[in-house]
Structure formats: structure tokens, C-alpha cells
Amino acid sequence: MHSTPKHLRSNLTAFLMIAPLLILLAIFVIWPLVYAFYLSGYETYYNRPAEFVGLDFYKFVLTDPLFWSALWVGLKYSLLVVPTILVLSLLLASFIKTLSGKMAAILKTTVYVPAVVSVVLTGLVFVFMYQDSGVVNAFVGMFGIEPVAWLNNDSTVLAAISVPGIWLGFGISTLIMLAALLDIPESYYEAASLEGANWFQRTWYITIPMLKNVFLYLLVTGFTLAMQEYLIPLIMTNGGPVNATTTTNLFIFNQFRDTSAFAFTYSITAALILFVVLGLLSLLIFKAIKSDKAVDG
Template sequence: MVKPKPWVLILFALPTVLFYWYFFISPLGSTIYNSFFEWNGLSDKTFIFLENYIALAQDKIFYRALLNTFYWVFLVLLIQIPVGFLLAYFLYTKVAGFKFLRTVYFFPVVTSTVAIALVFSFIYEPTFGILNTILHQVGLGNLATAWLSNPATAMTAVSVPFIWSYIGLTMVIIYSGLQSMPEEMLEAAELDGVNFFQRIYYIILPSIKSVMVVSLVLGISYAFKQFDYVLLLTNGGPIHRTEVTGTYMYNQGFQNMNYGFGNAIAVTMTVIVLIISFSINKAMTSKD
């Protein structure tokens, strides 16, 4: 077999490299560069070095937004990944109509964010919303509230559509990992009398560890970059109770015209996600 010449490989790889550089590396470099300036997007930039990062370290609203974002990460770990896994395993057992169910479970992933937010805004509506109506009908009217404007419930309420819309994606990723497992392994375990929980913990999870890493990293990444549900349902209110790092970056950069500070938030978020992703990958892929 004749090996292609190096310049041929470079020629074929060059378009992809240029595309990646222009659309991914260049914007990241521009974000880091602009984070060292005070700039409103119109006037000349003023170099202030680390002052944006110092101001960010002293910003209480940013810490509130970061805490809320980690709350979403917690929900990803507590609900999105486990439920996605259970749905994937349910489909893997080839239940009746599993192809139809697979489409139904994945449907929220491809549904418009605006449409989902609109539906949930009607569900949470305090006067005629579905949720409060059901609570009143079952005798739990004392639990009815203005879910999106009540500081005690707003963050959880706005988190529900985010988690619900991405469970299908987690399910598909894990389902693909389950399909790559040899069926003989599970059949042998069943013959040996291994129960459901032992099968999950000792056989399935170790076999799809790399897939679980992908699901975790993607889920956490989506939690950090998500802002549209908050923007559409609460716009960060009430009193920043639902503010997340994505909405805070958007408000600082585009609403307050503080582009340098907004870029500093973006760089900080990127560093945090990289650290978390590296830690998860290191922990999950390390030898037992």
C-alpha cells in the first residue's frame, strides 16, 4: 500500500484546520484579549489589564450567578444523568414500541427553546396555569404560588425545562454505549443470578465508562452555557435569584455595554468548565 505524501495530507487537513481556527480558536483569543480592556463597543478601548477580573472577584452578583449555575450542574448529576440512563436502559431491553418511545423521549431536544419556554410559562402562570389549577383541584391549593416570581421557587421552576429538554440527549448518548456492549455478558450475569442493581453497578457502568464521561461533560457544559430559559422566563429575576453566569455575561456585555467585563466573565466560565471537565475525565478514566 502506497502511503500518501505529507503535503497531500496537509492539503486535505488545511481546510478543516482553517475552519477550526477561524470559528473556534480566533474568537477565544479575541475574548481573552478584550477581557483586558474597558470598552463599551463604540469608543476606543482602554487597557486596564486585570481590573475586570479583580472587579469580577469582588462582584456579589457574579457569585450568586455562579452558585445558581452550580445548582444546575447539581441537577444534571442528580436528575438528568440518572433519568437519561434509566430511559436508555429501558429502551435497551427492547420493550414493545421502543422505537416510538425513543423518538418521544428525544423530541424535547429538537424542540425550539422558545416554544418550550412558552409552554412552561403557561404551566407556571399563577392565575390560570396548569400547575396551580391541579394543586387546587387535589386539595393542595396552599402550595400554589407565583412560581417564576417567588424567590423561594423561581430557580427550581426555571431549571425544570432545562433538565427536561436535555434528558433525551443524555439518553441517546448512553443508549449508543449500551448497544456496543456484548449481550453475552449480560446473559451470563443473568444466569449467575446477578440482580438488577449489581448488573448496573458491576457490569454496565464499568463497560460504558467513557460514554458516561461524555454525558457528564456535555451536561455540565450545557449547564454553564445555558441562558435562554432564564432570559425567556425570568430574565434573571426576582432580585437575581435566577441569574446564571450566561445571563449575567449577556446583561453585562450587551445590556450594560460593558464588553470588557462581559468577556472576563466568559473567560472565567471557560476556565471553570475546563477544570471541571478535566477533573471528571481524570477521575472517571483512572485505573481502579
């Protein structure tokens, strides 16, 4: 009984410590979502009051083949970018770990550079690289291959715009992976080596299981960011050719720029549906790699 006031004070202190975070969360996350859902129920006009239409716009979006096409493009883009980043980051982080202090510092600084480069600048640079006289066609020309219209061919364009996406996300993922690798005790690898395990076996049975939490984090954040990508396709192809690179967010952005009366509500509704899709995708990733075991170690 005498411990009750102390317990209450402890709870109050804990609440006061997290109150600023809860307030910011309510202002910048919860309230915008609630208000967006409210707006999705109204058809907005420029010259007269908004009209309540209920869930009509959800039906419009969910029956629009262009929306589903954009969602599929975003998923394909994510599947090209995220797994590639994870594999390359693990390989480079493993290599950096073997280097001396000075060389490791130089390489860590170098790989971090893409993280601070503008997406717009990156997109423009890669557009020039993919031109007929660009460095990419100059390279393939060394093998007797004719110049390829990388950004005008629907069979190559998605892979082409995935490369700058990989380049932009590669650096920070490598550093996160490296930090996790350095936390793995060397004694594990030494014991495995004494048992005759080669590099692949040490990586498969020690490194990857020990990095499960990191893989989970990078998978969820990577897919969430990649599915929301719109700047790279906007700058490099403007969604073309024939919507081959129109990702979901670019589709929503184009709808928002439309001058029709229902464009505003349509874009909000599509964005809310994308929010739900990303939430479900994150849950699937957690379930697929058994996140409960990952978190418990």
C-alpha cells in the same frame, strides 16, 4: 534511509487531511479567544479611542459579588439538571432496550422530540404551566395543596426552571445511552443471570462500568451546556426573583446590554473567566471518574 521519502509523504498526506480542520479551528476558536483576551485589556468608549487598562477588568469581575452569585446559580442549576438527565436517560434507555422493534422505534421517536423543540417555545409553555391556574398547580391541588408561586419564590424557582432544562436534554441523552447499551454483549448479562445476579446487580457491575465513557461524555458536555444556560431563565424569570435565577451567561448578557462605557469590556472579561472555569470543571470531572481508565476500557 530509503523509507524516509515515503515517511515524509505519509506525514504530508496526514497533515493535508487535517489542515482544513486546523484552519477552521484557528479561525473560529483560537483567533476569537486571542482577540477577546486582547479586547479585555482595553476600556472601550463610544466617543473616543479605547484606553489600555491591563488586567483591571479581571480584578473588577473577580471582586464583583454579583458575578460569583451568578456562577453559583449556574452551578446549582447544573447539579439539578445534569445528574437527573443521566439517571432518567439510563432508566428509559434500559426500558427501550427490552421492547420489540416497532414499540422501541415509536418510543425513540417520541423521546427525541424535545431535542428539536425551540428553547423559547419550551420556556413559554412552562411559564403557563406554572401559573396559578396552570396544570402544575392543578395537579398539586389534587392533594389539597394550595397554589404555589413557582416562579416568584426563590426557594422553588431554580427547581422550577430546571424542569424544562431536563426535558430539553433528556431525549438526545437517552438515545446516546441506548446506543451504548446495545453495544454491550448480551452474553455478559446471561452469565450474570446464571450466577444469580438481579437487575440491580447486573446494572451496577456490568452496565455502568461498560458505559463509563458515555457517562464521561454526557457529564462533561452536560455540565458545560448547563453552566452556559441563559435562555430559559431569561424567558421564564428574567433572572428573578432577586437574581435567584441569574446564571453566569445571563449575567454576562445583561452586562453587555448595559449602556455604561465599560459594559462591553466587562462582559468579555466575564466570559473569558467563565471559559476558564468550564475548562477547570471539565478537568475535575475527568479526574473524579478516573477518565484514563474509562478511555482504556
